[in-house]
Amino acid sequence: MNAEKVPDIIIGRLPxxxxxxxxxxxxxxxxxxxxxxxxxxGISSAQIRKDVSQFGEFGKQGTGYSIPFLMDxxxxxxxxxxxxxxxxxxxxxxGHALSRYQGFSDRGFCIVMLFDNDPSRIGKKVGxxxxxxxxxxVERIRSANIKIAMLTVPASAAQSTTDKLVQAGIKAILxxxxxxxxxxxxxxxxxxxxxxxxQRMTYYL
Amino acid sequence: MNAEKVPDIIIGRLPxxxxxxxxxxxxxxxxxxxxxxxxxxGISSAQIRKDVSQFGEFGKQGTGYSIPFLMDxxxxxxxxxxxxxxxxxxxxxxGHALSRYQGFSDRGFCIVMLFDNDPSRIGKKVGxxxxxxxxxxVERIRSANIKIAMLTVPASAAQSTTDKLVQAGIKAILxxxxxxxxxxxxxxxxxxxxxxxxQRMTYYL
Numbered sequence: 001m002n003a004e005k006v007p008d009i010i011i012g013r014l015p016x017x018x019x020x021x022x023x024x025x026x027x028x029x030x031x032x033x034x035x036x037x038x039x040x041x042g043i044s045s046a047q048i049r050k051d052v053s054q055f056g057e058f059g060k061q062g063t064g065y066s067i068p069f070l071m072d073x074x075x076x077x078x079x080x081x082x083x084x085x086x087x088x089x090x091x092x093x094x095g096h097a098l099s100r101y102q103g104f105s106d107r108g109f110c111i112v113m114l115f116d117n118d119p120s121r122i123g124k125k126v127g128x129x130x131x132x133x134x135x136x137x138v139e140r141i142r143s144a145n146i147k148i149a150m151l152t153v154p155a156s157a158a159q160s161t162t163d164k165l166v167q168a169g170i171k172a173i174l175x176x177x178x179x180x181x182x183x184x185x186x187x188x189x190x191x192x193x194x195x196x197x198x199q200r201m202t203y204y205l
Numbered sequence: 206m207n208a209e210k211v212p213d214i215i216i217g218r219l220p221x222x223x224x225x226x227x228x229x230x231x232x233x234x235x236x237x238x239x240x241x242x243x244x245x246x247g248i249s250s251a252q253i254r255k256d257v258s259q260f261g262e263f264g265k266q267g268t269g270y271s272i273p274f275l276m277d278x279x280x281x282x283x284x285x286x287x288x289x290x291x292x293x294x295x296x297x298x299x300g301h302a303l304s305r306y307q308g309f310s311d312r313g314f315c316i317v318m319l320f321d322n323d324p325s326r327i328g329k330k331v332g333x334x335x336x337x338x339x340x341x342x343v344e345r346i347r348s349a350n351i352k353i354a355m356l357t358v359p360a361s362a363a364q365s366t367t368d369k370l371v372q373a374g375i376k377a378i379l380x381x382x383x384x385x386x387x388x389x390x391x392x393x394x395x396x397x398x399x400x401x402x403x404q405r406m407t408y409y410l
Contacts, residue, residue: 172409205353
């Protein structure tokens with residue numbers, strides 16, 4: 001096992017495998033094969049076997065993979081065999097939707113704070129949260145030792161907000177603002193921008 | 206120009222370049238260099254030059270790229286030098302947020318219909334739309350000749366809804382449901398699942 005050097009493209013596929021295994025498990029399945037998993041994720045069985053084997057021998061020839069065991073292993077590798085606290089910055093419509101989304105808790109994440117700088121939003125209740133003033137964001141995040149943020153502010157505010165998140169000790173940002181962010185090498189950013197995803201498909205139409 | 210064979214990974218970067226150029230243009234900039242663009246997108250200047258050169262010679266040594274010209278070319282390559290009609294299926298909180306999102310129109314997309322199967326949602330107004338009954342979805346999409354859908358239904362309904370979208374002639378699906386979809390080779394799918402993106406980062410924390 002030499003996880004340090006596993007290419008990021010492989011790491012990117014592991015959450016997809018884990019998600020499919022979780023669904024199989026919810027349906028009561030206990031074992032699977034790389035062929036069966038391949039059908040669920042749209043990735044070849046050879047690729048799945050190769051990806052998984054980077055981290056050890058988790059399957060048995062003939063009997064395939066134990067779903068609970070492989071889920072445990074993937075959770076351990078991805079470090080989601082624990083709960084991560086997450087802050088949402090930007091209490092607009094998307095921030096609201098994310099704060100109320102039920103699909104995080106069984107995948108390792110728990111939203112714990114929601115910030116905005118708009119006085120008309122601060123103090124309002126969103127699901128279980130009260131929108132907090134982003135003026136207190138750096139201190140609040142730092143004292144709670146939170147490492148993950150979701151950014152749903154307008155593009156014009158995204159970089160300045162990011163600088164504050166980095167200052168607060170955030171190490172992973174899921175950015176919904178349609179702009180590339182400048183961060184230190186020690187901070188990871190993933191992007192969600194529906195127009196970018198759509199444009200990637202129109203090329204083929 | 207041999208666009209047919211350009212790897213998908215390159216196609217995936219073009220919308221990011223286009224997005225950065227649009228922002229530069231909004232700030233009144235008229236020219237840029239691969240070095241400057243690199244700073245905005247977090248991709249090396251050599252990679253940018255290589256990617257762009259797949260489609261022709263768009264820059265001039267010494268003077269760099271004309272921003273309006275390169276934007277036009279990228280829009281043409283990505284086929285967003287026109288407007289695409291898009292349907293949203295699933296009028297939950299995320300479907301609402303997408304239907305009201307202002308960031309599609311200047312990037313080639315116009316949401317024109319919103320469907321749900323929940324009687325309590327059908328007929329309700331969301332922004333400029335009235336939520337339509339998904340029982341009429343196949344016919345409505347087909348007669349309007351719409352090719353692009355955004356899917357924001359629960360995971361349990363995602364595959365059956367996708368089958369209907371394919372039947373209706375949809376060729377590109379942006380899937381927000383946390384499940385991999387089975388579609389014919391002629392249909393393109395992109396995935397947006399925040400938990401998957403977060404798990405890809407926790408690996409590194």
